[in-house]
Amino acid sequence: MNKIRQEKLECKDDKRIEQFLSETRTGYLGLTDGEVPYVVPLNFVMMKEAVYFHGAAHGRKIDLIHSNPNCCFTVSEDYGTMVSPIPAKTDTAYFSVMLFGVLEVVTDLNEATAAMQAILDKYVPGYYHNSLSQAHIEKYRSSLGSHTLVYRLVPSVHTAKENPLNPQLAFYSGRKVDMDI
Amino acid sequence: MNKIRQEKLECKDDKRIEQFLSETRTGYLGLTDGEVPYVVPLNFVMMKEAVYFHGAAHGRKIDLIHSNPNCCFTVSEDYGTMVSPIPAKTDTAYFSVMLFGVLEVVTDLNEATAAMQAILDKYVPGYYHNSLSQAHIEKYRSSLGSHTLVYRLVPSVHTAKENPLNPQLAFYSGRKVDMDI
Numbered sequence: 001m002n003k004i005r006q007e008k009l010e011c012k013d014d015k016r017i018e019q020f021l022s023e024t025r026t027g028y029l030g031l032t033d034g035e036v037p038y039v040v041p042l043n044f045v046m047m048k049e050a051v052y053f054h055g056a057a058h059g060r061k062i063d064l065i066h067s068n069p070n071c072c073f074t075v076s077e078d079y080g081t082m083v084s085p086i087p088a089k090t091d092t093a094y095f096s097v098m099l100f101g102v103l104e105v106v107t108d109l110n111e112a113t114a115a116m117q118a119i120l121d122k123y124v125p126g127y128y129h130n131s132l133s134q135a136h137i138e139k140y141r142s143s144l145g146s147h148t149l150v151y152r153l154v155p156s157v158h159t160a161k162e163n164p165l166n167p168q169l170a171f172y173s174g175r176k177v178d179m180d181i
Numbered sequence: 182m183n184k185i186r187q188e189k190l191e192c193k194d195d196k197r198i199e200q201f202l203s204e205t206r207t208g209y210l211g212l213t214d215g216e217v218p219y220v221v222p223l224n225f226v227m228m229k230e231a232v233y234f235h236g237a238a239h240g241r242k243i244d245l246i247h248s249n250p251n252c253c254f255t256v257s258e259d260y261g262t263m264v265s266p267i268p269a270k271t272d273t274a275y276f277s278v279m280l281f282g283v284l285e286v287v288t289d290l291n292e293a294t295a296a297m298q299a300i301l302d303k304y305v306p307g308y309y310h311n312s313l314s315q316a317h318i319e320k321y322r323s324s325l326g327s328h329t330l331v332y333r334l335v336p337s338v339h340t341a342k343e344n345p346l347n348p349q350l351a352f353y354s355g356r357k358v359d360m361d362i
Binding site for chain 1: 213249254275301304308309311329
């Protein structure tokens, strides 16, 4: 694993990383199609240090995962642009996490049901009075009529970077300045 | 190129795609590190049907680009969760674009200056009274002190998908329902 180039931006606080992943709605799953990368946005949930998401049992994503299950799952939030009269110092505030590992299809029905329930708990908390049943997961089908699979990524490596608000800079508000170059 | 599996979600309106790319702040650049994908979030700008972004002249990203310049650049917005008493119909509203092609380093100083100006115009519109000069771009250095490169992606293939608000569903508001399964 390469080291993060900008070491001062590295976040090693696993509690904060976990909190960030639990709150962020979209992750970007990177796969390979031979020499060509493929990046698809997904809803996901963290459960017991693994990432879970679901998808159709047919299509390009599952074909690529079967050919090469190595993935990079990147989750990032952009908190806005910080400005300076020096253009090179105009900068974005962000938090981002990269998870690397091998994707697996969840075959255990208990685990798949728990993951689907965790996805509902994350995206529509409190919406359903009752919990998902295993019988429901068994017959769960996507809107296309094809079976839905649940995938699990247990990251073997993770890195996180944070570029926090710099107190010497301001957030962009539209006020004009002369460029200082 | 594979066809989009859910053809009914495909967006072929290039004007809307261009508008979406011009408004969205973050793109996810997918690269490969041998068999392992690598996905990095970036600020970017569209200019004359090409994507431009900048980055340090040293580090993992540029090493990977030199080894394999094939990329997938994915830009997506999540517009919220739509709910239904049937959990399988609970769904995310989104617009997403994937651009595929070969990355190049911009060596022409006019083009690099125009791209950096376009990035400022996108992220801090009207902030600077004056425009970037070529002399400034020549000495432009990242906050780490290493030279900054400007990259260009002229997409050879693009696909876009839209899952619009379904008028038969509601946005998630926290109201409870019984699961209809």
